[in-house]
Amino acid sequence: MxxxxxxxxxxxxxxxxxxxxxxxxxxxxxxxxxxxxxxxPAHKAVSEKDDPQKRLEMVRLATEGRExxxxxxxxxxxxxTSYTMDTIEYLYHRYPVSGKIGLIIGExxxxxxxxxxxxxxxxxxxxxxxxxxxxxxxxPYPVPVRYVENLVLPISSSEIxxxxxxxxxxxxxVPESVYRYICEQGLYRDA
Numbered sequence: 769m770x771x772x773x774x775x776x777x778x779x780x781x782x783x784x785x786x787x788x789x790x791x792x793x794x795x796x797x798x799x800x801x802x803x804x805x806x807x808x809p810a811h812k813a814v815s816e817k818d819d820p821q822k823r824l825e826m827v828r829l830a831t832e833g834r835e836x837x838x839x840x841x842x843x844x845x846x847x848x849t850s851y852t853m854d855t856i857e858y859l860y861h862r863y864p865v866s867g868k869i870g871l872i873i874g875e876x877x878x879x880x881x882x883x884x885x886x887x888x889x890x891x892x893x894x895x896x897x898x899x900x901x902x903x904x905x906x907x908p909y910p911v912p913v914r915y916v917e918n919l920v921l922p923i924s925s926s927e928i929x930x931x932x933x934x935x936x937x938x939x940x941x942v943p944e945s946v947y948r949y950i951c952e953q954g955l956y957r958d959a
Contacts, residue, residue, distance in 0.1 A: 770797060771863055772870030772897060775804040775843070775855065777925065778823050780950060781830045782942045784923040788899045791918045792872055793836055796897065801872075802838045802859060803827050806850035810885065820844045822953060829945040853886040856893050869894050872916065874901040878909045932956040 772792050778785065781803075789801040805823045824841055831837035842858050843850040852871065859869055871894040873881070878898055884890060891911060898909070899916040923941055931938045933956055939947050950956065 769799045769864055769866060770870075771800045771802060771859065771865050772796070772798040772872055773802050773804060773852075773855065773859060773894075774872045775806060775850070775852065777809055777818075778803070778805045778827050779818060779925045780823070780826050780928060780942055780946055780955070782923050782925060782928055782946075783940075784921040786830060786943065787921060788872060788916055788918055789837060791899075791916045792870065792897060795917050796870065796914070798870055800836055800838055800863075802840050802863075803831060804840045804843055804855055807844045807847055808849050810849050810851060822949075822955065826946045826949055829949055830943045832945065851885045853890050853893070856890065860893075867895075870897045870914075871895065872897045872899055874899055876901050878911070878913065882910050929956045933958070 774785065774789050774792075776785070789803070792798050792801055805820065805827050807820050821844070824839070824844055828839050831839055840859070843855060846854070856869055856871070859865065871890075873896065875898050878896075881887065881896070896911055896913045897916055898913045899918050900920050902920065902922075904920055928938050928941050932950065942950070
């Protein structure tokens with residue numbers, strides 16, 4: 769099966785994440801998109817109050833009913849800093865993958881990509897798929913990439929958390945099931 773990985777903190781998962789996954793299915797021909805919430809990302813600080821199990825549950829709720837979307841808890845079960853190469857190895861062993869796994873990353877991550885752990889090995893094992901986050905302009909990247917032809921949706925998890933903390937509207941920035949979960953759990957109120 770043609771498989772692509774969409775990893776992240778998903779704190780919380782939002783419609784931008786789901787849209788990029790859908791676009792990779794439609795425009796790039798992947799059969800499955802694997803969402804992998806990180807336990808502790810290597811290149812991003814996560815609050816001490818952050819609960820990886822709650823982030824995992826929000827991803828499960830957001831992808832419920834879509835057989836093309838797989839949710840993997842391998843990084844959360846590892847309970848350590850999340851390195852992409854470890855997850856890629858796991859996915860090759862776990863699923864009947866045909867061709868290279870696609871690694872979907874936002875344009876904002878690509879300039880720092882050469883500093884990722886085991887980057888040379890990673891480049892041999894995956895196709896780098898870039899999703900636009902801020903503008904739809906090709907950018908000279910230090911590695912070969914393909915693009916998801918996505919619209920730019922100016923939504924970020926950090927902005928959603930800030931809106932929740934400030935008591936602002938956020939309902940339609942996340943799937944309805946995630947909205948209900950955030951409200952029920954009282955998440956991000958004191959972020």
